Structures are given as structure tokens and as C-alpha cells.
Amino acid sequence: MKSIIPFFAFLCFAIGTLHAQIPPYAVATTPWVEEQGNHRAVITVAQPAEAVYTKIHWRRRDVNPHEKRLLITDEKGVEVANIHRINIDNEVGEFVFEPKHAGVFYVYYMPFAGKKNIGWWEGKYLTPENKPHQAWLEKHRLVANDFEAKLLPQASVLKIESRTAFDSFYPMEVGATQAERKTLIESTNKNFLLFPEDRTFPVRMTENIPYRWIEQKPANVFLGKALRNEYYAFQIAVFAAKKELKNLKVTFLGNKKVTCFNTGGIDADGRPFEKKVDVAQGKVQTLWFGVDIAPNEKPGKNSFDVTISAENETPQTVKVTLDVLNELLPDRGDSEPWRHSRLRWLNSTLGMDDQPVAPYTALKRNGKQISYLMGEVSLNESGFPASMKVNQQNLLRNPVVFVVETEAGVEKITPSSLRFTKNSAGVIAWVAEGKGRGFSLRCDGSMEFDGTLMYKIRLKTEKPLNIKDARLEIPVEKANATYCMGMGLPGGFCPTEYQWKWKGPQDSYWIGSVKAGLQCEMLGADYTGPLLNLYHPAPPSSWYNTNKGGFRILSNDAQTLATTYSGERTMNAGESLDFSFRLLLTPVKKQDTYDQFTNRYYHDGNKPAPSLKDLASGIKITNVHHANPINPYINYPFIAVDSMKNFVDYWHSKGLKVKIYYTIRELTNQVPELWALRSLGDEIFAVGKGGGFPWLREHLVEHYDVQWFNKINGYEECDAAIRTGGKSRWYNYYINGLQWLVKNVDIDGLYLDDVAFDRTMLKRMRKVMNAVKPGCLLDLHSNTGFSKGPANQYTEYFPYLNKLWFGESFNYDKMPPENWMVEVSGIPFGHMGDMLHSGGNPWRGMVYGMTVRYPWFTEGVSCDPRDIWKIWDEFDIAHAKMSGYWEENCPVKTDNEKVLATAYVHQGKALISVASWASETVKVKLNIDWKAIGIDPSKAKFTIPAVKNFQQGQPFSKEGALEIAPTKGFLLIVD
Known part of the structure; x- marks a missing residue:
């Protein structure tokens, strides 16, 4: 074997010389230790020597290769001590090393040290190796100016290996040398060169061209093989060889429907758009194309022309010929990701229509009154709500008004017209116009089937105008202004007075009661959606007005006035300014306590499969998080389709619904x-x-x-x-992907984890899921550390959700009842939720009908709600009427305002949940409306059942008192 090595090395060297010194590229048969780096050169030393010269044409693209260590070992892993660098750059590695013996050596040229944590990686590349021994340098004249490589034995490069196939640079990241680029450029009179590529070789580099193109040369033809009903993707790379290219344009000639994704498409709102594509001199811009192949396509060759032009350059044309095979692809190619057929999803308009989606019904308009599922809105001549009714509750004390105030005072705006411009089942739109002194006001408004109202107010001046303030005033009935959150306020009781200036990730507020309320979001920023840690846009400029704007609350006995103001400004004649906002009426739907108490969640991020024994506790739904063997990759479940489908099918056979993690961010x-x-x-x-x-x-x-x-x-x-960035065509891809998953994997919905898209996405999601599989579920989780008040950040989602799971980073023991109500329970919005962080607080949670999810484990605390669920089932809580302390007619109260009670009532029996917010141990008595619960007090029997980790079983009588420690409580049954 030893005699073969030098010959093999010579053969590789000869091949490398013939092909511009390109060594063979390969993937290691067995991955080596990761910290040695993902790439190595395999070299051979023919004879024993103390110093061997090596030159590796590695053609790297990483930044500052000279700053990374060279780690050389022999086949046994013994590290070489002496390495003398001659030249280390992106094209070559030239050095002398001390091999000690003949044979094969490995040159690891990108070693690193790091730690893989759950959620992040921390580490860095190793810095250059220690300098070689001075004696060794001097002995081999490596410090002399007259050093010559030919005086030393030379190692031969056998190949360059990547640790895994996924790590490989070959072939699309093996770059051309400067000399090769120069020769290529000088060999043509064209200012830009075209390189068509198959989809199996995605172009990866923009800063250089791959050596592959040096061999293949530029081309004006592309040949591909497609199947009938395939959406066929391919690429044409544009190399701006000699000059900058401005505003690339693509045109097509032929009988094919062809799309270039880089030059335009359909945006996330369904609007066509064009993109300006410039290419700097020396850079590469890849253009991706998609071709619709019809199911009835005649087999054979079919050609069309793709012409690529720029404002400052002569067009060039590529003739594309597709050989269509007589084989039908049933799903356009979407089940085989390598085909890139799903790129067409970027331009999808799926789920964009004006039709309502369950449980919502069609809008009805009678004059200026618009009715929807939960209530009605009446408009005035100015286009603003004159009244709002939700759950039979009057929400407004007076009409909503947009005020323009000048030095002369509040200007009178005379409405001139109100006309309706759209009357569909899902959207009703209108325009109203008005005149003031020296300005006009145009109100574009709309209402959707879910209780959302959108407004854009355009203020246009006819003469120079000094505006003291322009503001939106929403006067809420005092009876329905119990709670408030947003604009710097945590969820809690609505203050009598409050002032706020723009700061932090805030652009909205909610004000209301359990029975009726509304959220108002100020629009106009470059990003609209939940303002998470990743998305902190500048405030809407018209409202912000260089921090002259703000928000305030002022209450009296009759109303609470919520005002968003913009402050002083001067407008020139003919200038216009837009003030936009969105209103959402709450609750968004009727509360479904039956669903809360029956559809129980299993949620274990690492092990999404419950045991069959667990099903006996009433689990109905499991969430498959990402980062586990079933669904390993974040926000891209399409790679793990087989494992997910097997999982879904198995658990469906056991009566369990399966939802997966799939979001955008x-x-x-x-x-x-x-x-x-x-x-x-x-x-x-x-x-x-x-x-x-x-x-x-x-x-x-x-x-x-x-x-x-x-x-x-x-x-x-x-x-x-x-x-990912903000709103983009990835939204469209996501929607199509969701439909595909419901169809092909049979999932039952999604678990959403601090997502960032806006309400229109939730609406589309609900529509595409319902179209395929009615009854799909959406549940939303949020971390308060990210969203600074998730209930307000995500209110716009609420019409389309089934469940809330707010509570990561929450401290349930320190939250007052009003904070529980607004930010945790979901009750004011027509929802219910589950607890999360450190097991929540089971006593307080039961007051709001909440438990943790099984078997959620967090902060070292195991959370097991099954014993409480057992009480639920024994009592049949799912069919009981829930009546909480927040209701005037709650049939159970305590004699201590710091201890609150909720009753779950059947006729003739009740389950009573009592929890304390007192700071010390207290004794409380229950005041029960016996008639309301249908029990003769003389025959009433109390039971305090034993519940593990909750309470000890003990006797109790209606005259007795409950002794409750701080943060604790009781569950009692009376019948």
C-alpha cells in the first residue's frame, strides 16, 4: 500500500495541474471531531522529512482566513508542532510543516471552539497557531530571504474534504481565482455574463463566481427536464463583469407562463409589485425563474426565450428548452423540496378574500348601522362611530371624534358626504368628507366581520395652518371602562388620569370591561404587528410628531376619555397628513367554557408523545414543538414530513389531535x-x-x-x-405551507410562539385551515419579556385563536387580580387560557378556570394538573355555568375583599374556587346565593376533596370559615 501512495499523490497533482490546480472535493466517510472545523485538506508526504513545503489551492470564501488556525495532524490524530506560514489567503494556503514521518496528514484550516446551548451558540474560530521553534526555522532556512520551495520536499494534496455533505463548499462555493476571473473577463466583449444553472446547483456566492463557471463558460442556452404538472424552477446568474448594472429587467418570449421571482411578484397584501435590482460591478445576482407546466402538457421539447436587460446595458437572451417527460407529477413537485417548486408560494394570494370565516357571520348594513356577530356599530355623517354595542352593552358615551385644534380653538368640521364604497359579506367600507376653516378632512373607513374597524384620516390644508393639536378622542362609558392596558400601562384597573409619551415597543391600548371593550392601535409605522424584541420600528410619524404626540386618559363619573394626540405642527398650503388607526371590539367571540375544560393540552417540547396512560387524564391535544426528532427545524416543518405524518396518524388513531410549531420570525x-x-x-x-x-x-x-x-x-x-424581516412574500409562502401541511400531514392546527405577523395573516391562516379541515386549532404562547404585555400586543389575533397560553416570565404569585383578569385569563376577550411559568398558581388559576399544561416542566418545577382535572371530571365542570367574582350576580362571595371566589354551577350543586390575594393568612366565610345555585341551605352538604399538591381533604360546613395562607386557596363542592 505504501508504494501506491506516492503514485496516487502524483496522479492527483497532475489532475490538479490540468484543471487549474483544483484538488478533488469529497465528503468524509465518517465525520471527524467537530471542533477541528468543517473543512480539511488531505495531503501526503512521500518520504520522511523534517520540513515539507505544502501549497493548497483551497479557494476559500471566508472572511480573514489568515486569522484562523492551521491544525495539522497525522492519521492517528497526533498534532504537528512546527508550522511556518508563507502565505494564507482566500485562494491558497502556502506553508512549511514538520511531519516527523511519511504518510497521510490532515490540514484543518477552520478549527473553532464553542458551546452548543439550547437556543444559541457561543464560540469563535481558533486564532493562529503558536510560532514554530526558532531552531527549526533556522535549520531549514525558513527565516532567510532566499528561501525557495523547490529546495524542500513537497507534500501532495490528495483532496479537500468537508466534515459532512451539508458543510461542503463544492461546487458552488469553490471560487475562481482573481487570475481566472481576469482571463474570463478579458476574453469577452460583453459587459455582463450569464450563467444558467439547474435548481440542483443553487448559486450561493455574490462576491465571486464559482470555478465551475470558469470551466463551463458563460452560456445563452439552458436545458432542463420537467414532468407534466410540474412547477419547474431554474436559475440564471448575472455576473456584472465590467460595469455596474442598473435596474435589471426580464422579459419572456414563448408560449410558457414564466415568473422571475427577483424582479417582482405579489406582496403580502395581494398587490403586484416590481423590484429594482441593481448589480454592482464584480458582483453576481442570481435570478430564479418558475415555469408552469400544465398537466396535459404534450411530452417533448418546448422552448422559450428569457431576455435580461439593464438600463445601461445591451440585452442578452437565454434560450430555455425544457424536455417534458411523459410522467405526471401529482403535486407540482411540492413534496420534493429539492425541486424548488414551492417558490411559487411566494406569490400566493391564498386566503385573501372578503368572505367571513367561522364562527363569524356576514355583516349586515341598515343605513348607517352595521351589525356583526357580537354587536353593532352606528356611524355618523363624519364616518366615525356614533355608537358601539357589544354583548348588548353600550360601549361609547359619545361619538368617536377626530379633533383639529388651532390657535382659535377646536375647529368645527362640517360633514359634506358619507357614501358606502363596498358592501360585501366580510367588509363594508365608506368614505366621508368634511370641511373646516382652511382645511379638509377625508375619512376612509371600513368594518370587517370580526369587529375590526380600519380608519385613515387625511387632513389637507388649503392655506398655511398652525395646528395646536390633532387628536383622536374615544369616550367610553364609565361602566365599561373598568380595565386598561397598553401605552405603557400593564393590564389593570383603568386609572382616573394618565399621561404617556411615545417610548418602548408600544403603539396601542385596550380599554374595557369583561362585557365590552375596544382596542385601538395607531398605524402608520413601517411595521405593523406585535412589537416583539426583534421588531421595534419608529412610531407612526403623524401621531408621534417628533415626540410632541402622546396618549392620555381622563375620567369623570360618566365616561373615560381616551385620547391620542399629535401636538403642535405647522402645515403649508396644499400639504396633507394621514392619521391611521384600527379599532377592535371585544370580546371577539362568545366564551366557550366547555372547550376549555374538555380540550386539555399535552405539551412537552422534547417528548411530544404522551403515554397511553396519560390519555386517561382527558388529554385531547398535543403540541409538537420544534427542536425534537418529530419536528427538528424551526419554522420549516417540510423536511420532517414523514416523521410528522407517522406521528399524526398514530395519535389520531388514539383519539388525540396534533398541532405543530410553525411560525414566522x-x-x-x-x-x-x-x-x-x-x-x-x-x-x-x-x-x-x-x-x-x-x-x-x-x-x-x-x-x-x-x-x-x-x-x-x-x-x-x-x-x-x-x-426573517418584517412583512414580505414569505407570508404568502407561509400561508401556502400551512394549507399544504393540513392537507398532506393532516395536522389539526398550529401552536404559535411569539409570532410577529399582523392580524391579516391570522385571518388568512384561519381561512385556509377551515377550507381544508374545519375545526383546526390555533393556540398562542407569549413571553412577557419579549412582547411587553402580550395580551395587548396580540389582541388583534384574538378573533382567530382558540386558546391563550400567556405566562413565560410571569410571576403569578405577585400579580393582582385585575392583572390576572386582563393579561392572563383571556376572559374579557371571549377567550380562556392556561398558565405556564413555574406551574403558575393553581389556586388563583382555578378562579379563572385555568390550569397548567401537562407535563410542562419549567424553572425546576414539575407542573401536573391531573388531580385538578380529575375533580373537573367528577364534578362535570364542562357542563357547568362559570360565574366569577367579576360578575355582579356571582352566587358566591367572601367576606374579605382580598379573597375572591368563582362558582361553577349545575342546578343543585356547585364547585367553588376560592383564592387569596391577602398578604397574610386570613379566615374567610362564604356568602352564598342559595337560590341561584338551586340548593336548599338546610340540606346543603360541603366537601373539600383531597387534591394532591393543592389541598388536604377536610370537613366544612356553611357556617364555617376557611383559613387561607397567602397565595393559596381551596376548591369546595356543595350539593
Whole structure:
């Protein structure tokens, strides 16, 4: 064997010389230790020597390769001590090392040290190795100016290996040298060059061209093989060889329906748009195309022309010929991600229509009155709500008004017209106009089937105008202004007076009672949606007005006036300014206590499968989080379709519904369309400072924002995510993906975890799920540390959700009842929820009909609600009427205002939940409306059942007192 090695090395060297010194590229048969880096050169030393010269044409694309360590070992893993660097750059690594013996050596040229944590990776590349021994340098004349490589034995490069196939640079990240680029550019009179590529070779680099193109040369033809009913994707890379290209345009000639995704499409609101694509000199811009192949396509070759032009350059044309095979692809190719057929989802309008979705019914208009599922809104001639009724409750004390105040005082605005411009089942729209002194006001309004009202107010001047203030006033009936949250206020009782200036991730507020309320969000910023830790846009400029604007609350005995003001400004003649806002009436739907008490959740992020024994506790739904073997990759469940489908089918057979984690905010590096999405610039992916896990640094290199990280299957695979931007065509892809998952995996809905899209996405999601599988479920989780008050951040989602799970980072023992009511329970919004952090507080939770999810484990606390669920089932709580302390006719009260009670009532028996917010142990008595619960007090029997980790069983009588420790409580049954 030893005699073969030198010959093999010579053969590789000869092949490398013939092909511009390109060594063979391969994937290691067995992955080596990860910390040695993801790439190595395999070299051979023919004879024993103390110093061997080596030159590796590695063609790297990483930043500052000279700053990374060279780690050289022999086949046994023994590290070489002496390495003398001659030249380390992106093209070559040239050095002398001391091998000690002949044989094969491994040159690891990107080693790193790091720690894989759940959620993030921390570490860095190793810095350059220690300097070699001075004696060794001098002995081999390595410090002399007259050093010559030919005087030393030379190692031969056998191949370059990647640790895994996913780590490989070959072939699309093996770059051309400067000399090769120069020769290519000088060989043509064209200012830009075109390189058509198959979808199986996504173009990855923008800063260089791959060596593959040096061999293949530019081309004006593309040949591909497609199947009938396939959505066929391919690429044409544009290399701006000699000059900058301005505003690339693409046109097509032929009988095919062809799309270029880079130059335009359909945005997330369903509107066509065009993109301006410039290419800097020396850079590469990849254009991705999709071709619709009809199901009845005649087999054979079919051609069309793709012409690529720029404002400052002569057009060039590529003739595309597709050989359509006589084979029908049933799903357009969507089940095989490598085909990139799902790129067409970027331009989807699925779920965009004006029709209501269950449980909502069609809007009805009678003159200026609009009725919807939960109530009605009456407009005045100015287009604003004159009255709002929810749950038969009058919400407004007086009409909503937009006030313009000048130095002369509040200006009188005379309405001139109110006309309705749309009357569909799901949306009714109108326009109202009015005149003031020296200005006009136009109100564009609409109401949707879920109780949402959208407004855009345009103030236009006819002459220079000094405005003292322009503001929105919403006067709420005092009886329905019990609670408030937002604009800096945590959920709680509505203050009598309050002042706030724009700061923090705030742009909305909610004010109301359990019976009726509304949320108001001020619009006009460059991002609309939940303001999470990742999305902190500047405030809406018209309302903010360089911090002259703000928000205030002022109450009297009759009303609470919520005012958003913009402050002083001067407007020139003919100038216009838009003030936009959205209102959502609450509760958004009728509360479903039966669903709360029967559809119980199993939620274990690492092990989403319950045991069959667990099903006996009444579990009906399991959430499959990401970062587990069933669904490993964040926000891209399409890779793990087989494991998910097997899981879903099995648990469906056991009567369990299955929901999965699938959101938008960050996206795994494992996504097959990664390079196509990167070719869209910053449309899908947010720009950031880069860094993070080495794979990201080595392949994405720059202009990305590091997010979630998780190791998969031990250490051999990783989910290293990057952040997606705000509203984009990825929304459309997501919606189509959701429909595909419901159809093909048979999931029962989604578990949403601090997502960032706006309400229109929730509406689309609900529509596409209901269209395929009515009864699908959406439940929402949030961390208060991210969203600074999730109940307010996510109010716009509430019409389309089934369940709330707010509580990560919550301290349930310190939250007053009003905070529980507004931010945790969901009750004022027509929802109910579950507790989360550290098991919640089971005593207080029961007052709001809440438990934790089984077997959620957090902060070292195991949370097990099954003994409480057992009481639920024995009492048949699902069919009981829930009546809480917040209701005037609650049949059970205590004699201590710090101890609150909720009754779950059947005729003739009741389950009473009592919880204390007192700071010390107290004794309380119950005041019971016996008639309301249908029990003869003389025959009433109390039971305090034993509930593990909740209460000890003990006797109790109606005359007795409950001794309750702080934060604790009791469950009692009376019949």
C-alpha cells in the first residue's frame, strides 16, 4: 500500500495541474471531531522529512482566513508542532510543516471552539497557531530571504474534504481565482455574463463566481427536464463583469407562463409589485425563474426565450428548452423540496378574500348601522362611530371624534358626504368628507366581520395652518371602562388620569370591561404587528410628531376619555397628513367554557408523545414543538414530513389531535430554498452583523442576523436560524405551507410562539385551515419579556385563536387580580387560557378556570394538573355555568375583599374556587346565593376533596370559615 501512495499523490497533482490546480472535493466517510472545523485538506508526504513545503489551492470564501488556525495532524490524530506560514489567503494556503514521518496528514484550516446551548451558540474560530521553534526555522532556512520551495520536499494534496455533505463548499462555493476571473473577463466583449444553472446547483456566492463557471463558460442556452404538472424552477446568474448594472429587467418570449421571482411578484397584501435590482460591478445576482407546466402538457421539447436587460446595458437572451417527460407529477413537485417548486408560494394570494370565516357571520348594513356577530356599530355623517354595542352593552358615551385644534380653538368640521364604497359579506367600507376653516378632512373607513374597524384620516390644508393639536378622542362609558392596558400601562384597573409619551415597543391600548371593550392601535409605522424584541420600528410619524404626540386618559363619573394626540405642527398650503388607526371590539367571540375544560393540552417540547396512560387524564391535544426528532427545524416543518405524518396518524388513531410549531420570525439554515431566498436581497431575510454558528459564517458569510440555534441528532446536524424581516412574500409562502401541511400531514392546527405577523395573516391562516379541515386549532404562547404585555400586543389575533397560553416570565404569585383578569385569563376577550411559568398558581388559576399544561416542566418545577382535572371530571365542570367574582350576580362571595371566589354551577350543586390575594393568612366565610345555585341551605352538604399538591381533604360546613395562607386557596363542592 505504501508504494501506491506516492503514485496516487502524483496522479492527483497532475489532475490538479490540468484543471487549474483544483484538488478533488469529497465528503468524509465518517465525520471527524467537530471542533477541528468543517473543512480539511488531505495531503501526503512521500518520504520522511523534517520540513515539507505544502501549497493548497483551497479557494476559500471566508472572511480573514489568515486569522484562523492551521491544525495539522497525522492519521492517528497526533498534532504537528512546527508550522511556518508563507502565505494564507482566500485562494491558497502556502506553508512549511514538520511531519516527523511519511504518510497521510490532515490540514484543518477552520478549527473553532464553542458551546452548543439550547437556543444559541457561543464560540469563535481558533486564532493562529503558536510560532514554530526558532531552531527549526533556522535549520531549514525558513527565516532567510532566499528561501525557495523547490529546495524542500513537497507534500501532495490528495483532496479537500468537508466534515459532512451539508458543510461542503463544492461546487458552488469553490471560487475562481482573481487570475481566472481576469482571463474570463478579458476574453469577452460583453459587459455582463450569464450563467444558467439547474435548481440542483443553487448559486450561493455574490462576491465571486464559482470555478465551475470558469470551466463551463458563460452560456445563452439552458436545458432542463420537467414532468407534466410540474412547477419547474431554474436559475440564471448575472455576473456584472465590467460595469455596474442598473435596474435589471426580464422579459419572456414563448408560449410558457414564466415568473422571475427577483424582479417582482405579489406582496403580502395581494398587490403586484416590481423590484429594482441593481448589480454592482464584480458582483453576481442570481435570478430564479418558475415555469408552469400544465398537466396535459404534450411530452417533448418546448422552448422559450428569457431576455435580461439593464438600463445601461445591451440585452442578452437565454434560450430555455425544457424536455417534458411523459410522467405526471401529482403535486407540482411540492413534496420534493429539492425541486424548488414551492417558490411559487411566494406569490400566493391564498386566503385573501372578503368572505367571513367561522364562527363569524356576514355583516349586515341598515343605513348607517352595521351589525356583526357580537354587536353593532352606528356611524355618523363624519364616518366615525356614533355608537358601539357589544354583548348588548353600550360601549361609547359619545361619538368617536377626530379633533383639529388651532390657535382659535377646536375647529368645527362640517360633514359634506358619507357614501358606502363596498358592501360585501366580510367588509363594508365608506368614505366621508368634511370641511373646516382652511382645511379638509377625508375619512376612509371600513368594518370587517370580526369587529375590526380600519380608519385613515387625511387632513389637507388649503392655506398655511398652525395646528395646536390633532387628536383622536374615544369616550367610553364609565361602566365599561373598568380595565386598561397598553401605552405603557400593564393590564389593570383603568386609572382616573394618565399621561404617556411615545417610548418602548408600544403603539396601542385596550380599554374595557369583561362585557365590552375596544382596542385601538395607531398605524402608520413601517411595521405593523406585535412589537416583539426583534421588531421595534419608529412610531407612526403623524401621531408621534417628533415626540410632541402622546396618549392620555381622563375620567369623570360618566365616561373615560381616551385620547391620542399629535401636538403642535405647522402645515403649508396644499400639504396633507394621514392619521391611521384600527379599532377592535371585544370580546371577539362568545366564551366557550366547555372547550376549555374538555380540550386539555399535552405539551412537552422534547417528548411530544404522551403515554397511553396519560390519555386517561382527558388529554385531547398535543403540541409538537420544534427542536425534537418529530419536528427538528424551526419554522420549516417540510423536511420532517414523514416523521410528522407517522406521528399524526398514530395519535389520531388514539383519539388525540396534533398541532405543530410553525411560525414566522426566524428560519432554519436547513431550508432547501435558502439560496433562492437570499437572492432576493433583504426582502425575506433581515440584514444583520452576521457571526454565530460556524456554518453560517462559512456559507452566508455576511449580512444576516443570528437567531435560534439547536443541535440535532447529537452533534452531527444543527438548526442554526437567521431572522426573517418584517412583512414580505414569505407570508404568502407561509400561508401556502400551512394549507399544504393540513392537507398532506393532516395536522389539526398550529401552536404559535411569539409570532410577529399582523392580524391579516391570522385571518388568512384561519381561512385556509377551515377550507381544508374545519375545526383546526390555533393556540398562542407569549413571553412577557419579549412582547411587553402580550395580551395587548396580540389582541388583534384574538378573533382567530382558540386558546391563550400567556405566562413565560410571569410571576403569578405577585400579580393582582385585575392583572390576572386582563393579561392572563383571556376572559374579557371571549377567550380562556392556561398558565405556564413555574406551574403558575393553581389556586388563583382555578378562579379563572385555568390550569397548567401537562407535563410542562419549567424553572425546576414539575407542573401536573391531573388531580385538578380529575375533580373537573367528577364534578362535570364542562357542563357547568362559570360565574366569577367579576360578575355582579356571582352566587358566591367572601367576606374579605382580598379573597375572591368563582362558582361553577349545575342546578343543585356547585364547585367553588376560592383564592387569596391577602398578604397574610386570613379566615374567610362564604356568602352564598342559595337560590341561584338551586340548593336548599338546610340540606346543603360541603366537601373539600383531597387534591394532591393543592389541598388536604377536610370537613366544612356553611357556617364555617376557611383559613387561607397567602397565595393559596381551596376548591369546595356543595350539593
